[in-house]
Amino acid sequence: MATIYEVSKLAGVSLATVSRVMNNNAKVSDKTKQKVLDAMNELGYRPNATARSLASNRSDSVGILVSELHGPFFGQMMAGIESELRTAGKHVIITTGHSEEEKEKDGIEFLIGRNCDAIIAHVEAVSDEYIVELNKGKTPIYLMSRFVEELADKCISLDNELGGYLATSAIIEQGHKDIAYIAGPQFKADASNRLLGHKRALAENGIVFNEDLFFIGDFKETGGSSGLKHFIKQKHTFSALVCANDEMASGAMKYAREHGYTLPDDLSVIGFDNVIFANYLYPTLTTIDNPVNQMGVMAAKLVLKEVYQRKKLEIKRVFEPSVITRDSIALATN
Structure with a gap:
């Protein structure tokens, strides 16, 4: 089996030049490149990943x-x-x-x-x-x-803060004031920034952030169902639910239907991420495109x-x- 060293010798160029040809480097002239390619063809040489790595100091x-x-x-x-x-x-x-x-x-x-x-x-x-x-x-x-x-x-x-702001603003624009929020884990920067955006939207519209309508979920379906279960068990009054991602929104929607809610008439819901299944939930999920x-x-x-x-x-x-x-x-x- 031919080696890169044999290609270099036959073409009359350095190993570095062969490397540049193998890695499509524009610094090699067309004439030199053709000499290297001709040598490869004559020797039946086919560069593999290991050879490229040795020649270019890259693993690709x-x-x-x-x-x-x-x-x-x-x-x-x-x-x-x-x-x-x-x-x-x-x-x-x-x-x-x-x-x-x-x-x-x-x-x-x-x-x-x-x-x-x-x-x-x-x-x-x-x-x-x-x-x-x-x-x-x-x-x-x-x-x-x-x-x-x-x-x-x-x-x-x-810009997750803006996303959180847009989500809650979309709910407020439809006249909702009693708004529950299921956040993601707060050690995660995207979750904490989305919460900041939620609070900014509330403040700009004169709505006080209610700790009783706040729940920290896990960014999974279980977080959404657990959050909504918590709010219902506490007998909190709310007409809309903002979820910090679509997976939690889907879990909350499933739990709501299982407990007699008609969506969105009894409860409006918005998610975040616009994952592929958001358009196939019932009702289809209004969300923030990520x-x-x-x-x-x-x-x-x-x-x-x-x-x-x-x-x-x-x-x-x-x-x-x-x-x-x-x-x-x-x-x-x-």
Whole structure:
């Protein structure tokens, strides 16, 4: 089997030049590139990933760390990242952190140990200081759905505070004043920022935030059902429910129907994320669009631009949410 060294000798060029040809580097002239390609063809040489890695000091692989593998949110995120990188001839290695500090650190160390050229991470438990320090190493870390000021150029994030504000504003615009809120875990920045937006919308409309109508869920269906069960058991009066993500909204809607509520006449509901099933719930769920697939594509483009030196890639680092109006909100009757 021919080797990269034999290709270099036959073509009369350096190993570095063969590497540039193998990695489609624009710095190689067409004449030189053709000499290398001719040598490859004559020798029957087919570069594999290991050879490319040795020649370019790159593994052509990017690590992806996400909180979970289940659910549509992370599926859309990973699909956006993988499709963009695969089109560029790169591969992904995926692991999970389960929103636990030690598991997130372990996942990052695992990806670094696999010689990934970069890591795209959706991390929630590790500190900003840890991430900043980590980026001083040889493997750059890019953040999904999280903003760290010191690493602003390596973050792809959503304005979650604005999203929370838009969600509650959409409810208030329909005349609702008694509004319950099921939040996500407050150690997660996206959840705490969505709550800030909710409170801002209430304050701007002269509505006092009611602790009795506040529940911290788990970003899963169980959080939505548990939250609504809590409010009903406490006999709190409310005509609308804002949920910090669509999974909790779906759990709350299911629990509401099972307990005699007609939606949206008895209870208006809004979610957050606009995951694929939101349009198939009954009633279809009004929600906040979180373009996580597009954000995943953008994170991949950022890696391609900064790590692999791909030119002419426009990078958008902060995405804005928007309201997706469907059928789960009705006009208030009071």
